[in-house]
Amino acid sequence: MATVAKYIQELLLQGRYHFTTKDVVVAIGGDPGSVARALSRLKKKGELATPQRGFYVVVPPEYRTLGCLPAEQFVPQLMKKIDRPYHVALLCAAQLHGAAHQRPQRFQVMVQKPRKSIECGTVCVDFFVRSGLAHVSCVTMNTPRGHMLVSSPETTALELVGYAKHAGGLDNVATILAELAETIAADKLANEARHAPLAWAQRLGFLLELVKQHNTVSKLHRFVHDRAQRITPLDASSPRTGAERSARWRVAINVQVEPDI
Numbered sequence: 001m002a003t004v005a006k007y008i009q010e011l012l013l014q015g016r017y018h019f020t021t022k023d024v025v026v027a028i029g030g031d032p033g034s035v036a037r038a039l040s041r042l043k044k045k046g047e048l049a050t051p052q053r054g055f056y057v058v059v060p061p062e063y064r065t066l067g068c069l070p071a072e073q074f075v076p077q078l079m080k081k082i083d084r085p086y087h088v089a090l091l092c093a094a095q096l097h098g099a100a101h102q103r104p105q106r107f108q109v110m111v112q113k114p115r116k117s118i119e120c121g122t123v124c125v126d127f128f129v130r131s132g133l134a135h136v137s138c139v140t141m142n143t144p145r146g147h148m149l150v151s152s153p154e155t156t157a158l159e160l161v162g163y164a165k166h167a168g169g170l171d172n173v174a175t176i177l178a179e180l181a182e183t184i185a186a187d188k189l190a191n192e193a194r195h196a197p198l199a200w201a202q203r204l205g206f207l208l209e210l211v212k213q214h215n216t217v218s219k220l221h222r223f224v225h226d227r228a229q230r231i232t233p234l235d236a237s238s239p240r241t242g243a244e245r246s247a248r249w250r251v252a253i254n255v256q257v258e259p260d261i
Contacts, residue, residue, distance in 0.1 A: 067121020071107035174259035190219035
């Protein structure tokens with residue numbers, strides 16, 4: 001009878017590094033209890049890791065110090081296994097588009113329903129909720145273990161503004177936008193704004209102009225001008241009383257944003 005170790009060896013020969021407990025049981029016809037004990041032994045040796053209960057990743061020697069595969073090498077496969085839409089987002093997406101000064105310490109993923117963060121060895125994954133992911137523009141990027149969905153530059157810009165507190169605050173968001181703007185298409189940005197809260201577009205337009213990216217917002221301004229009826233605060237968590245207002249973007253400038261550029 002095939003063993004768990006043999007199953008994993010054959011998996012690696014196929015270039016696969018991910019499996020579930022059920023996959024092993026079905027493949028080798030073993031007793032679930034015996035399979036679980038064998039997997040536990042391999043996990044204690046550091047050869048396997050479990051980002052989620054019942055979902056295993058093979059940890060090659062070069063990643064043993066992490067105690068897991070890097071997040072980009074298992075998150076897409078995990079989301080496929082559980083059949084949930086996702087995309088890599090926020091600081092991680094910005095970094096992948098070449099617009100982050102340093103690699104984020106935690107891997108950020110957008111999903112449709114709340115999920116607990118993953119702590120696997122030293123690898124950490126945070127999930128953020130956004131509805132309507134099917135309508136959000138993404139790009140496909142390759143990884144050593146396959147491919148993953150990443151928010152497009154336009155989606156990334158909007159989400160950075162919408163989730164600013166998870167992206168280092170508005171100062172950091174503005175700093176990133178100054179670099180990310182090089183990859184943003186003005187027409188695509190206005191189109192993507194249709195799938196996001198209007199307040200995100202208002203704040204984004206203001207911040208892009210703050211960092212001198214006037215050409216990027218030409219069509220976004222038309223979109224906002226035709227739709228925005230209310231003044232939105234630049235920082236939703238700060239008071240807006242007495243704040244200066246941007247008539248162009250209908251934004252209450254209730255915080256001073258100081259990008260590092």
